[in-house]
Amino acid sequence: MLAELVKTTTSDGVRLDGALHLPTAELTSQVESRALPEAVVCLHGVGSNFYGGTMFEELAPRFLEAGVAVLRVNTRGHDGFYIAHTTGGPIRQGAAYEKVDQCRYDINAWLTFLTGRGYQRIGLLGHSLGAVKSVYSQALEAHPAVSHIVAMSPPRLSYRCFQHDLNSARFFEAVKTAEQHVEAGQPGALIQVRFPFPLLITAAGYLDKYGPDERYNIIEYVNRLPCPALFTYGQLEVEMGSTAFAGVPDAVRERLSQPGSAVEVISQADHNYTNQRPALADVLLRWLDGFSATNR
Structure with missing residues (x-):
């Protein structure tokens, strides 16, 4: 599957990379008649990236066959840790250092990239934390080019719910460790946590994502979305007992x-x-194809 390697820079100066896959001209002509998005932006989960994950690699051909361009991208939270190129010089970035709120800059940068290429109707296709980001970003700062949101398995990041999780002891342990570092004036200290899964993250970053403010609890943003959205979950993840699902x-x-x-x-x-x-x-x-031009 051929791709054009592309890049963009966010409004706060972070360079991001991605890969753009284009359908054939014949297939592209189907998009308008079927009222599909002209392109989708694929947003990875925690610590993943545009080139290593297999999910979007498998989904992309299906979208291309439907005439939809596929842009697989990095957000600044890609991989566990890396040195990012920014307009202000190199900085530490990755899942260990990102704040989810910064996704607004990342997603807007990629949407600006696509609109600059002439795409006017764009879907956001996110998985896991990428799904949370797609919902959060558009609920707070809707982009006029976004016509659809597909959120695949966005977890409920809820401090209240995590207190009653089967692994709540690990959650309390992580929160206590993070709070101790912040209180000691070390918000950027890296801590190894075991909840909701093994992760290296800054103390402040952990509290921002999983703390009592519940900044990224998707349940609070669903009714604020500006366009149609499809949420998907796996039967097994819903039934396994985790309060995230x-x-x-x-x-x-x-x-x-x-x-x-x-x-x-x-x-x-x-x-x-x-x-x-x-x-x-x-x-x-099937969901995307169910829209007619009058639904836009």
């Missing part, structure tokens, strides 16, 4: 406000949709 499909469904929005639970799928990605692609494209 248990009951979330129903909670999201109750708050959907945009016409055409939906929630789908993919049978026998885990968080990464292992062995169920063809079924996932069917659901995504």
Whole structure:
């Protein structure tokens, strides 16, 4: 699958890289008649990147066959740790150092890149934390070119819920460690946590993402979305008992406000949709194809 390696710079000066896959001209002509997005931006989860993850690699051909361009991108939270190129010089970045709120700069930069290439109707396609970012960014700072949001397995980042998780002891341990570093004047200290999974992250970053302010609890943003959204979850991740996913499909469904929005639970799928990605692609494209030009 051929791709053009591309780059952009965010409004706060961070360089980001990606890969743009283009459908054939014949397939592109189908998009307008079927009212599909002209392009989708693929947003990776925690510590992943545009070139290493297999999910978007498998989904991309299905979108290209439908005539939709695919832009697989890095956000500043890609990989665990790296040295980022910025207009102010090199800085430490990656999942260990990002703040989720900064996704607004990253996503806007990629949307500006695509609109500069002539795309006027763009979908956001995010997985895991990338799905959280797609919802959060558009609820707070909607971009006029975004016509659809597809949020695949966005976790509920809720301090209140995590207190009742089966692994809440690990959560309390991580919060205590983070708070101790912040109180000691070391917000940038890296800590190794075990909740919600093993992760190296700054003390301030952990509290920002998982702390009592609940800044990124997607349930609070669903009814603020400016365009139709599809939320998907794997049956297995919903049933496994984690408070990040248990009951979330129903909670999201109750708050959907945009016409055409939906929630789908993919049978026998885990968080990464292992062995169920063809079924996932069917659901995504069927939902997108269900819109007529009058729905825009």
